[in-house]
Amino acid sequence: MKRIWLILLGCIALSSCDKIESKGMYLASVPIFETMEGIRAKANPVSSPAPIVKTGKIYIYQDYLFINEPGKGIHIFNNGDPSKPQAMAFLSIPGNVDLAVLDGKLYADSYTDLLTFDLQNPASPQLLTRNKDVFKMLLQMDNFNNRPDRIITGYRDSLVSYSQKDRYSPYDRKELDYNQVNAGSGQGASMARFTIANKHLYAVDQTTLHLFNVQNASKPAYVKDIKIGPGIETIFPFKNSLFIGSNTGMVIYDITTASAPVELSRYAHIRACDPVVVNEKYAFVTLRAGVVCGGQQNLLEVIDIQDLTKPMLKNTFTxxxxxxxxxxxxxxxxxxxxxxxxxxxxxxxxxxxxxxxxxxxxxxxxxxxxxxxxxxxxxxxxxxxxxxxxxxxxxxxxxxxxxxxx
Amino acid sequence: MLFLLLNPTKINCLLFPDMKRLFIAMLALLAAFYAGAQTKGYTNHNEFSVITYGPAFLESGFGLHTYHGLQFHENMSLGLNTGLDRYPVNGEGSKWFLPLSAKVNYVEFPDRKRSFFAGLDLGYGFAFLNKNISEKNLKYEYQGGVLVNPQLGWRFKFKNSAKYWSLAAGYRYQQYSRKDSYISPSASLQDTDPWYGKTQIDKKYDLHRFTLQIGVGF
CATH class of the missing domain: 2.40.10 (Thrombin, subunit H)
Known part of the structure; x- marks a missing residue:
């Protein structure tokens, strides 16, 4: 009798626990995936002027003003009279963040693709060429991915139901809970930054300089990729030089031979976001501290670039x-x-x-x-x-x- | 135990955070003592339980129970068992229940000085002692649930008396649920949990606990 008693007691003591079953609903931003093929198939760029919701890169060409709507496309304005800009058209280009114009041809990125439009009639640009899969690095969900077959074209709010079963006992070995929380922000978009110099289109993304020959303006020819390093943000051409700003410094390339840029120097600075402008003698760089860029200081730096191979910090202002x-x-x-x-x-x-x-x-x-x-x-x-x-x-x-x- | 029962202010300080719970417990105990002495065939058993998970008594709660039964057989009695339970629930503080159950008690040798006994409770634990809280845009409600409590133990009679004290161990199963809903009382407070976006949660708890009981009865 006593033995049964003990066995029973032991069984109870060892099996004690709490079982908790949760069922619920939550609102979540669910990514909408699409393939690049799907995006291309649906492309129907030109539409009538649309309201601007968010402004991105701006670009002027002749009397036209181009305003990028990040991830959505390009608003085209007739800016012949700057006191009265006239909306002409909206060019719907999913995944677009940057643009450049040369000889009446508009170059714009669309996720992984480079599109070339004819601007003969700026109210109705015609798609001439699509260079497929030239920008492989995409910023999605605050992460980079290189899967053009799964592009996040947006987010929608969905009510998601879940159920979960937990078991708890203070005698169980404690295991860490990994709660994966995805911040549902950041539209999928290419990170490309464009500029045109010496009949070549230079597009930089986070790490790489993509080079296109646009001597035949309506048909850009991919030349090559040049790895530069992480954190690239801006590109600024001046004469035969290319100034590339990253969040750790500035890289200067010589583009006398446009198809084969030669690295002249690297100017390192503290970690920050840094647009660049340049004149004959000096480069002006602003450093911005922040969550995205890192860094602590907000500065204007003046850099002496009279010798492009030896850029030197001249002055700093807060x-x-x-x-x-x-x-x-x-x-x-x-x-x-x-x-x-x-x-x-x-x-x-x-x-x-x-x-x-x-x-x-x-x-x-x-x-x-x-x-x-x-x-x-x-x-x-x-x-x-x-x-x-x-x-x-x-x-x-x-x-x-x-x-x-x- | 006896000290606690005789000194209600101490009970209040030690065990009960508010008067409502104290009142319920006292009422039940008084009823037990009052009714007890007179009825023939009536039997009473009052127990204090440690409600825990296992032999090391980690994260323990407690229960106070009073059983009033009628003997329908030499060894068996049937009656009502009620009282108060407190269960610590991981990460959610303590949950209080008012148990009400039918109990069958079996005593192996009712006349001997020392005897094996077994009991089985089947009932319901009411959860109304837990406050249904609404804070900001969140409202939650508790609902009680099924309660099962088998026990095995020994009882030892006091000298020259029908009264005895007992020591038992058992398993106590208590079910309850909590329903959280997020409602939007104003435009600034959304009808979702701001962090996880939850709109509603139904949680069902099955508490399987080990209990150790000490009691007195006649």
Whole structure:
């Protein structure tokens, strides 16, 4: 009798536990996958002007202003009169982030592909060529992937039901719970940044420079890829040089032979995001600290590039939160994030940061282009144009405003 | 145990966080003592249980139970068992139950000084003692569930008395559920859990616990 008693007791003691069954529903952003084939098959680019929801890269060509809507396509404006820009068309290009124009041909990326459009009638650009699978690195779900067969074209909110069974006992060996939480942000898009120089199209993505020959402008020919290193962000051509900004420094290439860029030097700086502009003697680099870029400091650096093989830091000035910048003659325009648009007298580079000409504090700006007819500023609320014939005093001309999406 | 029963203020401090629970426990115990002495064939057993998972008494809770039964056979009695239970539930604090069960008690040798006994409870644990909380946009409700408690033990009679004290071990199964729902009381609070986006959760708990019981009865 006693033995049974003990056995029973032992059994009970060893089998004690809690079993918890959860069933529930949660709202989740579920990625919508598509194959590159599917995206290509559905391509139907030209449509009537559409409201701008988000602004990306801007580009001017002749009297036309191109505004990229990140991941969606390109808005085309007739900017003959900068005080009255006229919307002409919207070019729907899924996965598009950058563009460049040469000799009436528009080059734009669409996820992994490079598209070439004829701009003879800018209200209705015609697709001429599609170079397939040239950009292999895609930014998706905050990760990089190189699977063109599974492209995330968007997210939708879905109610997902789940059920889960847990067993708990303080005598169980504790195991770590891995709770995988995916932040549902970040539209799939190529990371390409474009520029055209010496009849070649240079496109950089996160790590690589993709080189295309556009001597036959309507049919870009892929030349080669050049590995540069991680964290590439911007590309700026000047004369026979190419300045590539990464989040750890600036790489200078000689492109006298356009099809075979030669690395001249690497200028390293602290880790930060860094748009670059260049004139004959100096490169101006803004370093922005932040979550995405890392880094602690917000700076404007002036780098002496008279000897392209030996770039040297000349001056450093503190800024608040600098994004893009533009140089026009002796005036440097800096988008200083929340501090607005600032203009500096750049005639003496050793004093540039101290010679503030003007601050437009109300203009939360990201990027600026010094165009032939106007200064074009990309702000949070839209694309602003200014008459900048008087360098010290900008005169507002027009605003192409952004439609807030909820 | 006896000290605790005789000194309600101590019980209040040590075991019960609020008066409602104390009141229920006291009422049950008083009823037991009052009714007990008079009825013939009536039997009573009051027990204190440690409700735990195993021999090392990790994460233990407790139960206070009072059984009132009628003898329908020399060795067997049938009656109602009620009281109060507290179960610690991993990561969710303590859950309180008011158990109400039918109990069968078997005593091997009712006349001997020392005897083996066995009991089986079948009933329901009411969960209303747990507050149904609504905080911000989350509301949750508890619902009680089935309760099963077999026990095996020994009882030892006091000298020259029908009264005895007992020592037993058992298995206690208690079921309950919790329903969480996220509602949107205002535009600033969404009808989902802000972190995981949950809209509703139904959780069913099956607590399988080991109990050790010490009691007095007549």
């Amino acid at each position: 800024l608040e939160n600098p994004y893009g910048l533009a140089l026009s003659d002796q005036t440097l325009y800096v988008c200083d994030g929340k501090s607005g648009l600032k203009s500096f007298d750049a005639s003496d580079v050793s004093q540039i940061g101290n010679k503030l000409l003007e601050t437009h504090k109300e203009l939360m700006s990201m990027d600026v282009i010094a165009g032939p007819k106007s200064l074009i500023v990309v702000g949070q609320d839209g694309v602003h144009q200014y008459d900048y014939s008087n360098k010290a005093k900008l005169k507002a001309l027009s605003v192409i405003s952004v439609t807030k999406s909820n």
